[in-house]
Amino acid sequence: MSDRPSAQRRGTLIIGNCQAGVQLAASLRELGDTDPIVLIGEEAHPPYQRPPLSKAFLKGEATAESLTFRTPDFYADHHIDIVTGEQIVQISRDARGGEAVAASGRIFGFARLALTVGARPRRIPLDGSELGGVTYLRDLEDAAALERNLRTAKNVVVIGGGFIGLEVAAGARASGKTVTVLEAAPRLIGRAVSEATSEFYLRAHRRRGTTIVLDARVTRIVGAKGSVAGVELGDGSIVPADLVLIGVGVVPRTELAEQLGLSVDNGIVVDSHARTSDGFTVAAGDCANMPNPSITDFGNGRVRLESVQNSVEQAKVAAATLLGLDAEHRTVPWFWSDQADLKLQIAGLSAGHDQVVLRGDPESEKFSVLYYRDGGIIAADCINSPLDFITVRQALHTGQAIPAGLVTDTSVSLKKLLAAEPALERK
Amino acid sequence: MPTITYIAQDDSEVTLDAQAGDSVMETAVRNGVPGIVAECGGSLSCATCHVFLCADSTAAFPPMEELEDDMLDGTAVDRQENSRLSCQLSLSDGVVARVRTPETQV
Numbered sequence: 001m002s003d004r005p006s007a008q009r010r011g012t013l014i015i016g017n018c019q020a021g022v023q024l025a026a027s028l029r030e031l032g033d034t035d036p037i038v039l040i041g042e043e044a045h046p047p048y049q050r051p052p053l054s055k056a057f058l059k060g061e062a063t064a065e066s067l068t069f070r071t072p073d074f075y076a077d078h079h080i081d082i083v084t085g086e087q088i089v090q091i092s093r094d095a096r097g098g099e100a101v102a103a104s105g106r107i108f109g110f111a112r113l114a115l116t117v118g119a120r121p122r123r124i125p126l127d128g129s130e131l132g133g134v135t136y137l138r139d140l141e142d143a144a145a146l147e148r149n150l151r152t153a154k155n156v157v158v159i160g161g162g163f164i165g166l167e168v169a170a171g172a173r174a175s176g177k178t179v180t181v182l183e184a185a186p187r188l189i190g191r192a193v194s195e196a197t198s199e200f201y202l203r204a205h206r207r208r209g210t211t212i213v214l215d216a217r218v219t220r221i222v223g224a225k226g227s228v229a230g231v232e233l234g235d236g237s238i239v240p241a242d243l244v245l246i247g248v249g250v251v252p253r254t255e256l257a258e259q260l261g262l263s264v265d266n267g268i269v270v271d272s273h274a275r276t277s278d279g280f281t282v283a284a285g286d287c288a289n290m291p292n293p294s295i296t297d298f299g300n301g302r303v304r305l306e307s308v309q310n311s312v313e314q315a316k317v318a319a320a321t322l323l324g325l326d327a328e329h330r331t332v333p334w335f336w337s338d339q340a341d342l343k344l345q346i347a348g349l350s351a352g353h354d355q356v357v358l359r360g361d362p363e364s365e366k367f368s369v370l371y372y373r374d375g376g377i378i379a380a381d382c383i384n385s386p387l388d389f390i391t392v393r394q395a396l397h398t399g400q401a402i403p404a405g406l407v408t409d410t411s412v413s414l415k416k417l418l419a420a421e422p423a424l425e426r427k
Numbered sequence: 428m429p430t431i432t433y434i435a436q437d438d439s440e441v442t443l444d445a446q447a448g449d450s451v452m453e454t455a456v457r458n459g460v461p462g463i464v465a466e467c468g469g470s471l472s473c474a475t476c477h478v479f480l481c482a483d484s485t486a487a488f489p490p491m492e493e494l495e496d497d498m499l500d501g502t503a504v505d506r507q508e509n510s511r512l513s514c515q516l517s518l519s520d521g522v523v524a525r526v527r528t529p530e531t532q533v
Contacts, residue, residue, distance in 0.1 A: 026459065049468050066453075074459040309466050309473075336472040343494075345472055386494055390474060390501025415500065 007109025009097035010036055012322060015088050015256065016116035017041025019050070020285030020311035020318075022069045024114050025080045027319035038108055040083040040100075045140055046072070047082070051308060053143040054167040055338050058150060059175075064140055083108075091260055095280060112322045115257060115268060115276070115283040116315065119250035119306065124159070126246075128221030133228035134244045137164055146245065153177060153243035157231045159218055161188040163337045165247035166201065170339040173210045180239050181205065182216035182231065184248075191249070192335070194350060196369045197381045200362040201339070208340055252287045252304060265289055267304040272328050274318035282318035285311040293329045294349045296378050296396055303349065307335050332396040334389075345389035348379030348396050359388065359407045359414075368392075370407055377402045391415050429518035432525040433460045434481075447520040451513035452476040462528030469514035471495065475532040476513040477502040481525040485509070488516045488524070504529035 012028060014021045017039060025037050041047065048067040056062040075082050086102040093099075097111040121136040128134070133153075135146050146168070150156070156172045158165040161183030173179040181188075187198035205212055217234030221244060230238040252267040263269035263277035267289030274282045274290070289304045293314075313331050320327035335346040342365060353371035360367030368388040371379040377396070382389035391414040395402050400418050407414065429445040431454055445454040455463040455476075464475035471494055480488070488511070491499075495515050499506045513526065
């Protein structure tokens, strides 16, 4: 069907072979849509899970095959046409549909269009970043190269102390490498967690033998014979390295949206129905900038979230919207990160908190940080404390209170506190 | 080859041949069995792959560990005696097992 001479304006074209794209296609079918669905991506692989790339995959505990979302039979049975290795470079559309042109010249017609184009690693213009052994991590090719290089590397330097950087650092350290993390900010994971959680991760990684430099000013990457040899800091010192991972965040891919004339502002601007500014095209996942979906703070400001859960839930809403059904992206955002034997689970969005309460002793490596605003709980970072995570997530869903004054007593489960408190009226 | 049957709320059944070593969750998700969400991909972080293990299948899997036990307190449909997180149910070769999926996972 993809080789038809002229592109018919039928069915749904989903651009982006990813978590959100697969979910959107599957949800369209679940909602009863019988029109053609084409899911198209640049990579050579059918859609696969990305979170394990910085974790299990590097340890050899996951393979390209084990990461695939669905079997070929699933896509065939559901008449979802998976197109790999095609990069869409141009789209035109009106209210009834349009055409997307790939770099190869192939043309894909559509009646409905979804952008699940994701994000790309933020590149930093550093001298020496073209040297062998310097990598970014976003896709399977990156991860495979990293895994190969890790086998022989002795000195690993990670530029960027965010989730990806710390996950890779923890894995490399556990396999006996000398590991240095260089973070430009005064604390780790500063974009996602509070100071208490940052401080814990700083100590926990140092306890495991990783060197962490905060306020680090990286001036260049140095090398010999085309391969990396070290990373130079502002004071002229050089951290030896035979492998450098740069993990300094991602940039949403907005070029197609811009070409379509859609509103773009730190991502593709969507409403709570995942609809972009043209009123027809939908967008979901890492590329979308949306009204705050958090139940406790619904519609207050705009956010762009980089998480599996957001991709999945927003894609479901986008599918419904494409079919003219009413659905709203309203949820309790949550996130996770596995670093060494530390399981971090985050429920809710902590931005705007006016109180932070510590539950448990960080030195025990099992504790939670609870965030409150005007006395009501809005989020929690839970370290090796799944029960706290689950309970806070539930409370944020139902609007039940977890009184800040009572949570410091770890002998009482949050669940018990929850049961004792009547549900609060939420705005 | 392990064989796993998923029984939905309406008693409809899906039976699949699985790969030895895969979990009940992975097998369901890859084949698009409704009723199992598995947002975290099996890292014991989300409690959205909750199943009820049928009585004839208890012996096919090792008992649960503490983390799974804790997470089961947070499932969307309240846990029962036979509740498990299907990401923790690894299928050994030759196993024939049956699970029921709950009404909802989120």
